[in-house]
Amino acid sequence: NKGPLLTFKPLTIADATAAGGKTVTISPDYEYQVLIPWGTPINPEAGITPYEGDPVNRPTSEEQEQMVGIGHDGMWFFPSNLPRVLATEARRGRELPSRARRQVLDSRSGMLCVNHEFGTNFHVLGKGQPESLEEVRRSQAAHGVTVVAIAQNWRGKWDVVPSALSRRITANTEVMFSGPVAGSPLLENAVSNPPQGTLNNCGSGPTPWGTFLTCEENFNGYFGSAEESIGGFDALQDKAYARYGFSRFGFNYSWHLFDPRFDLKNGNYANESNRFGWIVEIDPFDHTKKPVKRSALGRFKHEAAAVKELKDGRIAVYMGDDQRGDYCYKYESNVSWRAAIAAGQSPLDDGKLYVARFDEGSNANDGQGTGIWIELTPANEAIANAGLDSQDKVLTYARLAADAVGATPMDRPEWSTIGTDGQVYWTLTNNDRKDDGQGAISEANPIFENTDGYIIETNDTSATAFTWNLFLLARNTRSPGDPETAVDPQDFSFANYQAPSDGGANVFSDPDAAFADPFGRLFIGTDGAQPDGLQDQLVVFDTNTGEYRRLLMGVNSDEITGLAPTPDFGTLFTNTQHPGDGDPKSTNFPAKTDGITIPRDATIVIRRKDGGTVGS
Numbered sequence: 220n221k222g223p224l225l226t227f228k229p230l231t232i233a234d235a236t237a238a239g240g241k242t243v244t245i246s247p248d249y250e251y252q253v254l255i256p257w258g259t260p261i262n263p264e265a266g267i268t269p270y271e272g273d274p275v276n277r278p279t280s281e282e283q284e285q286m287v288g289i290g291h292d293g294m295w296f297f298p299s300n301l302p303r304v305l306a307t308e309a310r311r312g313r314e315l316p317s318r319a320r321r322q323v324l325d326s327r328s329g330m331l332c333v334n335h336e337f338g339t340n341f342h343v344l345g346k347g348q349p350e351s352l353e354e355v356r357r358s359q360a361a362h363g364v365t366v367v368a369i370a371q372n373w374r375g376k377w378d379v380v381p382s383a384l385s386r387r388i389t390a391n392t393e394v395m396f397s398g399p400v401a402g403s404p405l406l407e408n409a410v411s412n413p414p415q416g417t418l419n420n421c422g423s424g425p426t427p428w429g430t431f432l433t434c435e436e437n438f439n440g441y442f443g444s445a446e447e448s449i450g451g452f453d454a455l456q457d458k459a460y461a462r463y464g465f466s467r468f469g470f471n472y473s474w475h476l477f478d479p480r481f482d483l484k485n486g487n488y489a490n491e492s493n494r495f496g497w498i499v500e501i502d503p504f505d506h507t508k509k510p511v512k513r514s515a516l517g518r519f520k521h522e523a524a525a526v527k528e529l530k531d532g533r534i535a536v537y538m539g540d541d542q543r544g545d546y547c548y549k550y551e552s553n554v555s556w557r558a559a560i561a562a563g564q565s566p567l568d569d570g571k572l573y574v575a576r577f578d579e580g581s582n583a584n585d586g587q588g589t590g591i592w593i594e595l596t597p598a599n600e601a602i603a604n605a606g607l608d609s610q611d612k613v614l615t616y617a618r619l620a621a622d623a624v625g626a627t628p629m630d631r632p633e634w635s636t637i638g639t640d641g642q643v644y645w646t647l648t649n650n651d652r653k654d655d656g657q658g659a660i661s662e663a664n665p666i667f668e669n670t671d672g673y674i675i676e677t678n679d680t681s682a683t684a685f686t687w688n689l690f691l692l693a694r695n696t697r698s699p700g701d702p703e704t705a706v707d708p709q710d711f712s713f714a715n716y717q718a719p720s721d722g723g724a725n726v727f728s729d730p731d732a733a734f735a736d737p738f739g740r741l742f743i744g745t746d747g748a749q750p751d752g753l754q755d756q757l758v759v760f761d762t763n764t765g766e767y768r769r770l771l772m773g774v775n776s777d778e779i780t781g782l783a784p785t786p787d788f789g790t791l792f793t794n795t796q797h798p799g800d801g802d803p804k805s806t807n808f809p810a811k812t813d814g815i816t817i818p819r820d821a822t823i824v825i826r827r828k829d830g831g832t833v834g835s
């Protein structure tokens with residue numbers, strides 16, 4: 220991989236917009252195929268009819284439980300021989316050199332884990348409200364995670380293949396808790412119902428030991444109440460309900476009308492909501508294992524989880540909490556992951572949780588500074604004084620603990636990803652509501668009406684200290700100057716401000732999904748109104764030069780998210796999420812345009828036409 224990192228011809232604004240937002244468009248040096256759209260049976264031999272977007276006949280809940288869900292988001296490809304390679308490495312006590320590993324690991328077949336973040340009732344049910352428990356179950360079955368075996372055929376295309384390992388995890392799958400909150404009364408209900416389900420699975424991250432971390436984001440939206448008020452069982456929980464955004468109608472799923480688990484006023488299930496908002500670990504190679512909610516990583520609106528191996532073999536996990544004015548977090552294990560795994564334990568159960576404070580450093584206006592990772596523990600007086608006097612409370616109500624110690628409000632922390640030198644890139648997607656008190660201006664969040672987002676880079680200098688700099692400020696315009704910004708754009712000359720030498724030909728905004736490859740490229744998927752009539756996009760950066768190019772554009776009203784390569788980097792899997800927002804008049808993707816067929820979330824498989832490295 221010597222030479223320039225970016226050689227492909229960018230997808231031009233003219234070529235992208237010519238498609239009218241009806242279909243996905245891509246750089247002329249690339250090709251794509253659609254894989255596992257919503258409704259694809261996970262076992263091709265099970266005899267289940269695929270759902271292909273018929274607006275009248277929709278899958279039953281039982282069928283949906285055997286099909287790929289909706290709202291494709293974070294994902295990862297686990298090569299079929301990964302368990303064998305990991306076992307060999309464990310025997311040797313070290314990893315193969317990365318180049319050898321890329322060659323040894325199978326890039327033609329494996330397990331794809333895909334998050335199903337959400338699907339509105341209109342999209343899944345064709346109506347605003349469920350009218351029966353069966354319809355609630357169908358909605359619940361469309362959520363969760365798909366684990367599906369896929370392989371590349373002799374023509375180079377990818378297919379779903381039969382495997383006993385393929386499974387659906389839904390809002391009703393039995394799960395278990397691990398770490399400091401497992402066994403806490405905060406997770407117990409008056410009825411002794413076992414923990415079930417995972418919800419609003421947004422971003423993700425793979426672990427070095429071959430598992431998938433899926434992140435529960437807007438879990439609050441699935442709970443509701445027939446009554447005006449919610450809660451009323453516990454004062455601390457009521458405070459947390461407000462802080463986590465629970466409300467009577469939630470996001471209008473109305474599951475609570477037929478399923479008492481999601482009823483915020485049902486005393487039998489008073490703590491059910493505490494069971495969501497966690498990072499969940501899934502073993503793609505053991506379909507008998509329950510998903511495990513790793514409570515040591517805290518409870519908030521988890522976007523993604525970027526796992527870094529530290530020099531001493533311990534791990535750090537970098538995690539955003541996606542809400543206007545919320546925080547960046549880090550978990551560090553107390554022991555090396557190899558030692559923990561060899562002892563049959565998890566490095567995710569024993570460690571410290573920190574929240575980030577971004578300070579100005581020596582110059583208050585140079586777009587860089589220092590920072591402190593503040594440990595969240597009841598030993599901190601400010602935390603104990605907030606009523607969080609034990610670690611199970613600190614972790615379950617992590618937002619309240621972080622509020623108490625002066626963490627820095629950020630402009631919606633979305634994905635995090637680890638660069639080639641161990642630096643962390645965080646996408647901060649946007650926040651134009653500081654005037655409502657949602658978030659605050661600071662050197663790290665320098666734009667008051669931040670409609671377009673930015674990317675910040677952090678580098679840990681110790682467990683509790685870091686440096687940071689603004690890597691990129693995105694703008695929803697190609698013209699210099701922007702009346703909405705409170706600060707003159709010229710003040711941001713230190714960052715990769717979007718007035719590049721290409722005249723704005725590759726312009727984008729609202730960075731969300733992020734993946735840094737081991738060669739210095741940074742892939743960014745966007746989610747928000749794009750400039751110049753563009754839909755949401757996939758762009759690739761050369762992090763050494765700051766240059767970036769448009770690789771792909773999605774369809775009307777979708778977002779581009781989930782970024783998973785094969786080990787040889789010959790293939791990249793990404794997703795179109797909520798295409799057309801479910802409206803067949805907007806797009807019928809992946810079906811041909813007919814104005815009738817319901818658009819479906821799908822994985823987009825990207826390859827270079829010449830077989831070269833994806834992103835190059």
Ligand code: FEO
Pocket residue numbers: 336421422436522541633
């Ligand atoms: Fe699920 Fe914050 O995106």
Ligand code: CA
Pocket residue numbers: 578579580581582583584585586587588662
């Ligand atoms: Ca500074």
Ligand code: CA
Pocket residue numbers: 421422522633634731732746780
């Ligand atoms: Ca996101």
Ligand code: CA
Pocket residue numbers: 633648731746
């Ligand atoms: Ca987003």
